[in-house]
Amino acid sequence: MILKLNWITLRVRDLEASLHFYHRILGxxxxxxxxxxxxxxxxxxxxxxxxIELIQGTEQALKPDCGVSVGFEVASLDRAIEELKGQGIPVARGPVSPNPSLRFFYVLDPDGFEVQIAEHS
Structure with missing residues (x-):
C-alpha cells in the first residue's frame, strides 16, 4: 500500500480569524x-x-497543547521572522538550530496551535 498525505484538519473556533492567519498572513x-x-x-x-482543512466548530477536537503542530518550509528563516513580526505575529518559540542544516521557529495560530516555520540548507 502506498499512501499520500491529503490534508490535515484543524477544528477552529473562529473560521474567519483562522482563514486570515493561514491565507492572508501565511499566504x-x-x-x-x-x-x-x-x-x-x-x-x-x-x-x-x-x-490544511479548517472546520468551523464550537469545540476543538485537539487542544493546542496536545503536541501537534503544522510545519512549513521557507527559503529564508530570517526574512520569515521579520515578515511575521511586521504583521503582528510574534515568535512563540525559537529560532532553534538542532543541526547545521536546519533552523526553525514557532508561531501560534488564532487557536493557539503551534505552526513551525523551517529553513533547510
Missing amino acids: LPIERRFESRGRQIVMLGTEGQPK
Missing part, C-alpha cells in the same frame, strides 16, 4: 470553501501539495 491559497453538515469548511494549500 496559503484557498482551494475551496464549502458547507458540510452545517459546518463551514475551507481547504487551503497549493496544487499538488497536502492541504
Whole structure:
C-alpha cells in the first residue's frame, strides 16, 4: 500500500480569524470553501501539495497543547521572522538550530496551535 498525505484538519473556533492567519498572513491559497453538515469548511494549500482543512466548530477536537503542530518550509528563516513580526505575529518559540542544516521557529495560530516555520540548507 502506498499512501499520500491529503490534508490535515484543524477544528477552529473562529473560521474567519483562522482563514486570515493561514491565507492572508501565511499566504496559503484557498482551494475551496464549502458547507458540510452545517459546518463551514475551507481547504487551503497549493496544487499538488497536502492541504490544511479548517472546520468551523464550537469545540476543538485537539487542544493546542496536545503536541501537534503544522510545519512549513521557507527559503529564508530570517526574512520569515521579520515578515511575521511586521504583521503582528510574534515568535512563540525559537529560532532553534538542532543541526547545521536546519533552523526553525514557532508561531501560534488564532487557536493557539503551534505552526513551525523551517529553513533547510
